[in-house]
Amino acid sequence: xxxxxxxxxxxxxxxxxxxxxxxxxxxxxxxxxxxxxxxxxxxxxxxxxxxxxxxxxxxxxxxxxxxxxxxxxxxxxxxxxxxxxxxxxxxxxxxxxxxxxxxxxxxxxxxxxxxxxxxxxxxxxxxxxxxxxxxxxxxxxxxxxxxxxxxxxxxxxxxxxxxxxxxxxxxxxxxxxxxxxxxxxxxxxxxxxxxxxxxx
Numbered sequence: 001x002x003x004x005x006x007x008x009x010x011x012x013x014x015x016x017x018x019x020x021x022x023x024x025x026x027x028x029x030x031x032x033x034x035x036x037x038x039x040x041x042x043x044x045x046x047x048x049x050x051x052x053x054x055x056x057x058x059x060x061x062x063x064x065x066x067x068x069x070x071x072x073x074x075x076x077x078x079x080x081x082x083x084x085x086x087x088x089x090x091x092x093x094x095x096x097x098x099x100x101x102x103x104x105x106x107x108x109x110x111x112x113x114x115x116x117x118x119x120x121x122x123x124x125x126x127x128x129x130x131x132x133x134x135x136x137x138x139x140x141x142x143x144x145x146x147x148x149x150x151x152x153x154x155x156x157x158x159x160x161x162x163x164x165x166x167x168x169x170x171x172x173x174x175x176x177x178x179x180x181x182x183x184x185x186x187x188x189x190x191x192x193x194x195x196x197x198x199x200x
Contacts, residue, residue, distance in 0.1 A: 041155035
């Protein structure tokens with residue numbers, strides 16, 4: 001996929017404008033494609049947004065993102081999912097972004113639904129992802145918009161499908177800069193996580 005087709009030189013959040021670092025966003029865009037693989041039209045993907053509790057920061061968001069990947073892989077791939085997690089080969093990418101208005105972090109993620117352990121319909125996939133997301137302690141389950149999910153063909157065979165894949169990948173990379181990689185996740189020990197969660 002050609003990043004130049006999806007680049008956005010300006011992005012607004014309400015009246016706030018993101019600084020857009022073209023080269024860094026392109027670098028992360030290609031990293032996502034490397035992780036998910038080329039969109040050959042054989043699979044679907046899910047785009048997920050999670051809104052977290054009010055005291056959440058980047059570390060809390062990373063904990064939630066790690067939990068989301070772990071739970072989704074275990075559910076959709078079973079034992080194979082555990083192996084993918086150990087080998088860091090799961091077709092899952094997430095980004096942590098700051099809400100510029102409310103000054104708290106939230107998560108965007110893309111999971112490629114490739115070679116699942118069984119067939120799932122779109123409604124089943126959506127329901128299970130939402131159920132899993134709401135089970136994560138850091139997610140603000142009281143917010144009716146805490147979990148947003150869109151399922152789409154992971155394909156570049158039709159222009160409209162290719163555009164959606166490209167735009168979704170660009171979207172999760174849009175805040176990348178020389179000093180910030182939204183795809184980077186902080187890994188903490190269980191004790192460190194427990195200590196942080198007491199402040200939520």
